[in-house]
Amino acid sequence: MMGDSAKKQEALNTLNGISYNDWMEIRFKIDKYFSDQLSKYEKQLKLDSQYTNSHY
Known part of the structure; x- marks a missing residue:
């Protein structure tokens, strides 16, 4: 399994030489x-909180 720093370096090597427009598309x-991940997490926290509040 690759370490975090190795993963970061691999990503940087992959991005090396791409155009600004491509970089902006990737960044977007x-x-x-x-x-989206944060929204899912917040939604799950809200559901968990509602469940906890209704059962205690």
């Missing part, structure tokens, strides 16, 4: 991915 997709 990364931001969207993490935003």
